[in-house]
Amino acid sequence: MLGDELATYHFGEDHPFGPKRYWSFKEEFEKRFEQDGQLDKKISPQSPQRASEKQLTLFHTQEYIKKAIALSEKGEGYLDCGDTPARKEIYDSACFVVGSTLKAIDYIMNHDCCYAFAPIAGLHHATRESAAGFCVFNDCGIAIEYLRKEYNIQRIAYVDIDAHHGDGVFYSFEDDPDLCFVDFHQHGTTLYPGTGFINETGKGKAVGTKLNIPLPPNSTDKMACSLWQNAENFINKFKPEFILLQCGADSLAGDPITQLKLSSEFHAHVTSRLGYLANKHCAGKLLAMGGGGYNLDNIKEAWNDVITELINIKT
Numbered sequence: 001m002l003g004d005e006l007a008t009y010h011f012g013e014d015h016p017f018g019p020k021r022y023w024s025f026k027e028e029f030e031k032r033f034e035q036d037g038q039l040d041k042k043i044s045p046q047s048p049q050r051a052s053e054k055q056l057t058l059f060h061t062q063e064y065i066k067k068a069i070a071l072s073e074k075g076e077g078y079l080d081c082g083d084t085p086a087r088k089e090i091y092d093s094a095c096f097v098v099g100s101t102l103k104a105i106d107y108i109m110n111h112d113c114c115y116a117f118a119p120i121a122g123l124h125h126a127t128r129e130s131a132a133g134f135c136v137f138n139d140c141g142i143a144i145e146y147l148r149k150e151y152n153i154q155r156i157a158y159v160d161i162d163a164h165h166g167d168g169v170f171y172s173f174e175d176d177p178d179l180c181f182v183d184f185h186q187h188g189t190t191l192y193p194g195t196g197f198i199n200e201t202g203k204g205k206a207v208g209t210k211l212n213i214p215l216p217p218n219s220t221d222k223m224a225c226s227l228w229q230n231a232e233n234f235i236n237k238f239k240p241e242f243i244l245l246q247c248g249a250d251s252l253a254g255d256p257i258t259q260l261k262l263s264s265e266f267h268a269h270v271t272s273r274l275g276y277l278a279n280k281h282c283a284g285k286l287l288a289m290g291g292g293g294y295n296l297d298n299i300k301e302a303w304n305d306v307i308t309e310l311i312n313i314k315t
């Protein structure tokens with residue numbers, strides 16, 4: 001998904017989640033596009049569409065959506081307890097982020113295209129009732145509900161390699177046995193949101209369908225890769241009908257607000273292996289969403305390396 005509307009989802013020039021995140025990604029994407037010369041035969045860039053209020057209600061409460069609309073019109077205050085500012089017109093920008101994720105799903109489901117990438121998307125902290133951690137609407141959660149309602153796809157694997165735990169997705173589907181959840185993140189005792197411990201494996205009928213993999217600060221690819229095989233076996237056993245990947249770039253070394261030291265090679269490895277699993281179980285249905293990342297060079301590398309891997313997945 002490529003579209004300047006996505007750049008409008010930010011919280012100000014000086015905020016870590018600023019407008020340059022999208023432009024950095026796009027600049028590197030276009031550079032690789034030019035260098036390759038053949039990419040237009042392999043990629044079909046699509047422009048984002050705006051999600052409707054009705055689509056937001058697939059996951060969010062009516063009450064919260066109304067609050068987001070009102071605060072966004074005013075452009076004052078916060079959409080949560082103080083992390084996510086209600087910037088003027090942030091509601092419209094957030095609707096484009098959600099719309100880009102849903103359009104990518106439509107594209108995968110209705111075309112021969114198997115794999116898709118949506119930058120800026122992957123806003124995994126928002127809960128059903130509130131914004132959280134720079135995330136106004138949880139497009140990941142909306143995507144899960146949308147796949148079920150529009151396409152009757154029940155068994156979904158959600159894989160998250162952002163440095164922060166995907167708490168908005170985890171707790172919303174904690175008791176849902178058809179949502180396989182795998183999350184590599186910096187240990188909750190050392191980073192926001194302070195959740196995602198190893199003993200959080202799901203509730204009720206869903207016990208055993210969630211795999212939280214907290215990594216100590218300063219963990220490198222070696223540590224993450226050594227734990228990946230277990231995650232791959234977990235997803236393989238689940239036999240998903242669709243795979244969602246949140247590939248936040250803030251788990252790379254040099255991020256200003258986290259302390260993991262992974263490289264984009266881990267992102268590439270995970271993408272390639274999920275491509276293999278998607279081909280094996282669900283005719284290649286794999287959507288990657290950009291997620292966090294506050295070092296612009298890391299965003300460029302990680303997100304574009306994910307795209308390169310998606311292009312090179314062997315069918």
Ligand SMILES: [Zn+2]
Binds near residue numbers: 162164248292293
């Ligand atoms: Zn993050």
